[in-house]
Amino acid sequence: MCVLYMLSRTGPQQGDVQGCTLYAAPQQPLVEELARLCRLAGFYLDDGTLGMDIADVGWILQLVAREIGKLGGELNYGKTVVYFPSGVIPPAVRALGVRCIDSSTPEADRGFTQLGIPCGTDDYVQRQLAAIVQRSEDDCARIMHVLRHQPQTALLILRKCITPRFTHLLR
Secondary structure, rough: OOOOOOOOOOOOOOOOOOHHHHHHHHHHHHHHHHHHOOOEEEEEOOOOEEOOOOHHHHHHHHHHHHHHHHOOOOOOHHEEEEEEEEOOOOHHHOOOOOEEEEEOOOOHHHHEEEEEEEEEOHHHHHHHHHHHHHHHHHHHHHHHHOOOOOOHHHHHHHHHHHHHHHHHHHO
């Protein structure tokens, strides 16, 4: 028999029941400061949305990165999206390494995912929803192929995995 140990890294990890809360709680002073500085500031656990002038993006991101760093975390620029549909994003903002979506982005690619929900142009949303449906169908087909002779296990997977995922997608 082979045993595989997968060691957790420092801090909350993906799948931790309280991970998002433990990550987000110490950031409340930063959240309050961002709410004061930005036109729009909405946060849900470890996800945030900010609305500001395009000229302020650089220094706001530097502020966020610095303050999160003080708490032992880091701002993931690769998962950060700057969405500016009414103009072109300046080169200085693009140089930060964030995903940039502006009026020069093709219509079908003009969007992002917020809390697991695609947001953007109709073309983008339709394409993302089709991909979600396809992945779900593929997952169900794989499960049915593997578990067709194990109905009890299939029922447990349906109850504990697929049904909550489906409920999440319906949000």
